[in-house]
Amino acid sequence: MTRPLLALAKLNLYLHVLGRRADGYHRLDSLVAFADIGDRLTVSPAPALALDLAGPFARDLGGDPKDNLVWRAAETLARRLGRAPQALIHLEKNLPVASGVGGGSSDAAAALKALDALWRGGLGQAGLASLARELGADVPVCLAGRTSWLGGIGEAVAPAPKLPRAALVLINPGKALSTQAVFKARRGPYAALARFVRAPASVGGLAALLKSRGNGLTDAARALVPEIGEALALLEACPGALIARMSGSGATCFALFAAAAEARAAARRLKSGKPGWWVASGRLL
Secondary structure: OOOOEEEEEEEEEEEEEEEEOOOOOEEEEEEEEEEEEEEEEEEEOOOOEEEEEEOOOHHHHOOOHHHOHHHHHHHHHHHHHOOOOOEEEEEEOOOOOOOOOOHHHHHHHHHHHHHHHHOOOOOHHHHHHHHHHHHOOOHHHHHHOOOEEEEOOOOEEEEOOOOOOOEEEEEEOOOOOOHHHHHHHOOOOOOOOOOOOOOOOOHHHHHHHHOOOOEOOHHHHHHHOOHHHHHHHHHHOOOOOOEEEEOOOOOOEEEEEOOHHHHHHHHHHHHHHOOOOEEEEEEEO
């Protein structure tokens, strides 16, 4: 069995929709960072491919395991290596499903890395990148697992400046949200590219920089799941919260804090006030 890999939660610190291509896909500009919160994945030798699910959100991944992105990642890698996909994949699902934090994509990226090691494929990060692009728009950046600029429809990933240390809180109202539905519901003008050369030295400076940017999918997502507006208001009301924003296409929202103690206190307050919602605190990596 391999060592457990943490499939990190992906956060879109800002997300601008730049336009729409002729094939219907939207061109994006986003600053993506990762939190020290996520799913856990291990792989071990087995006579055939099998997926074992556990964790608080395992039940939301019911149905045919072959529809899971982790399963597709295993089959895609096995085809590249010219071998049978023989492995038991254990996935501890701690992140909400269809929640805007790239859980499924991060799981698939972790599966590629773990299985490449188990099967001694030797593809490494560079070799796995082309497979990641086959699996989904967010898989390449999740494979990179570092602060990155995201462009194109998600396939263009470039290193971004190192961000200052920041604590954070994530909150999700327990409503799955289809990315396709959010893009379909989006209205209004397109935004402009908003990248910067140097990151601020402090999390307060980062929050100030992000306030001049936004998430172009928030209004559409909030129309589909009104609780997103409530989540943002709750985060903004937390002492120490520097900025509150929706991640990806929702419905997960996050707030940045300068101090970990402030983030932990905010998480406790939110859990007490919204016992049916998912709340987690951590830090940016």
